[in-house]
Amino acid sequence: MAFVSVVLMTFAWIAIIYFICNFCRLVSVKMINTLPGPKALPLVGSVFYFLQRNPDEILGSLLKLVRDYSSPFQVWMGNKLFIGIYEPDQIKTILQNSNCLDKGVLYKFIEPVLGKASLLTAPDTVIGIKLDSRLDKMSQFCKLIISCKKSLSCRFKNILLYPNFIYNLTGFGREQQKKLNFIYSFVNEMIQQRQYALNKSNTAETKNKITHRAICDMLLEKSHEENFTQESIIHDNVLTMLVGASDTIAITMNFVTFMLANFPEIQEKAYKELLEIYGVETPRSAPVKYEDLQYMDYLDRVIKETLRLFPVVPVVARQLTEDLRMGEIILPKGADIVVALGKVLRNKKYWPNPLEFDPDRFLPERLGNSYSYYMPFSNGPRNCIGMKYAMISMKVILATLIRTFVFKVDKSIGINKIKLKFEVLLSPIEPLKVKIERRNFPS
Numbered sequence: 001m002a003f004v005s006v007v008l009m010t011f012a013w014i015a016i017i018y019f020i021c022n023f024c025r026l027v028s029v030k031m032i033n034t035l036p037g038p039k040a041l042p043l044v045g046s047v048f049y050f051l052q053r054n055p056d057e058i059l060g061s062l063l064k065l066v067r068d069y070s071s072p073f074q075v076w077m078g079n080k081l082f083i084g085i086y087e088p089d090q091i092k093t094i095l096q097n098s099n100c101l102d103k104g105v106l107y108k109f110i111e112p113v114l115g116k117a118s119l120l121t122a123p124d125t126v127i128g129i130k131l132d133s134r135l136d137k138m139s140q141f142c143k144l145i146i147s148c149k150k151s152l153s154c155r156f157k158n159i160l161l162y163p164n165f166i167y168n169l170t171g172f173g174r175e176q177q178k179k180l181n182f183i184y185s186f187v188n189e190m191i192q193q194r195q196y197a198l199n200k201s202n203t204a205e206t207k208n209k210i211t212h213r214a215i216c217d218m219l220l221e222k223s224h225e226e227n228f229t230q231e232s233i234i235h236d237n238v239l240t241m242l243v244g245a246s247d248t249i250a251i252t253m254n255f256v257t258f259m260l261a262n263f264p265e266i267q268e269k270a271y272k273e274l275l276e277i278y279g280v281e282t283p284r285s286a287p288v289k290y291e292d293l294q295y296m297d298y299l300d301r302v303i304k305e306t307l308r309l310f311p312v313v314p315v316v317a318r319q320l321t322e323d324l325r326m327g328e329i330i331l332p333k334g335a336d337i338v339v340a341l342g343k344v345l346r347n348k349k350y351w352p353n354p355l356e357f358d359p360d361r362f363l364p365e366r367l368g369n370s371y372s373y374y375m376p377f378s379n380g381p382r383n384c385i386g387m388k389y390a391m392i393s394m395k396v397i398l399a400t401l402i403r404t405f406v407f408k409v410d411k412s413i414g415i416n417k418i419k420l421k422f423e424v425l426l427s428p429i430e431p432l433k434v435k436i437e438r439r440n441f442p443s
């Protein structure tokens with residue numbers, strides 16, 4: 001009997017919350033009913049639009065919205081209002097506005113994973129720990145991060161799972177919690193080890209062991225200087241950096257190597273540029289020096305062109321903390337703005353022959369005004385904090401790989417044939433396979 005009352009009470013509360021939220025929704029609808037968008041039914045909004053889709057098809061549905069409706073357009077998911085935009089000037093209005101610094105409900109879903117995989121250079125830079133002895137754990141860490149991200153698309157489709165208190169009660173929520181426990185304890189373990197190494201490095205005999213300062217060191221130092229005891233601040237920042245730095249670079253590297261294999265003449269040009277820098281005497285395994293990077297103009301353009309066609313973060317989001325005027329329209333406070341960065345990067349208005357892989361479009365004399373529409377690292381005060389690090393590390397990796405190996409494909413394919421999916425990050429639906437052969441040095 002008591003159980004039945006609890007269930008009834010729960011339903012009653014949910015109904016009341018829905019009623020209040022729906023009331024708020026109607027108030028905002030008055031402000032925004034001029035925007036185009038898919039048909040929205042009472043209570044559920046346009047949820048049916050996404051219901052039939054599996055995670056691989058979410059990107060397709062978002063692209064369809066972008067094709068069908070002019071920017072800005074509206075999509076109601078239950079009583080949650082999302083506003084999609086894809087015109088560069090509107091994008092900058094949002095991303096550069098100080099009332100749009102909150103990242104919104106989509107980020108809240110993955111916040112536990114992002115720190116309210118992948119490439120293994122990040123732990124060294126972020127925490128200062130080499131992972132040779134912990135590869136198993138690190139690979140499990142990366143797999144869990146990927147699977148937590150996958151669950152975001154499932155949650156986005158199901159409006160009943162939006163409130164955390166409901167989501168946490170479901171099987172998905174409990175499963176996610178288990179994964180998070182592992183992720184958190186792994187990150188904490190690494191931070192503690194770094195703290196231990198730092199403490200020891202103050203003693204004379206181990207002074208030389210710390211070769212460089214990692215981001216974690218700076219956070220730990222700050223925490224001692226300013227006496228903040230909240231370990232979670234360090235933990236969250238370290239986790240955000242690890243997650244931000246891992247898949248993004250790994251996926252982009254995957255696309256770049258495929259583009260090099262798919263366009264052998266471009267690979268050859270990149271190789272020739274490296275030969276001019278290193279000659280044939282320098283061992284291919286010799287570390288790439290920071291000063292060398294400034295001469296890798298062509299490689300820089302190859303990476304930029306790859307990011308234009310395959311922006312690993314094609315969509316970012318912001319929540320409005322105040323009403324915002326955009327031309328004639330007022331976008332209401334509380335709405336989540338979904339910014340389709342990827343759409344701008346393939347728009348023929350700004351990039352002639354957008355589906356052609358042409359690194360030289362980034363030559364200064366050809367670029368003209370287009371660079372102001374180039375935002376794979378986003379824009380404004382909350383753009384990607386790791387942009388420079390990402391470009392540097394990708395050049396270092398590629399400069400080593402291209403000198404040592406040749407990348408090949410059995411049959412080249414057109415860019416439009418590469419089908420993509422979107423699970424927080426953009427990635428290919430089918431694996432992009434390349435053959436790797438050792439390069440012969442010219443005699």
Ligand code: HEM
Nearest residue numbers: 244245248249252313316376377378382383384385386390
């Ligand atoms: C190809 C590589 C990368 C790309 C394309 C990329 C792109 C982006 C984009 C588009 C955002 C969203 C910004 C926004 O919401 O407006 C972002 C956020 C972020 N990125 Fe990157 N990123 C890359 C690599 C990295 C690396 C290597 C790091 C760390 C060293 C990093 C750290 C971060 C962090 C911490 C944020 C969150 C910033 C915030 O919330 O204020 N990213 N990145």
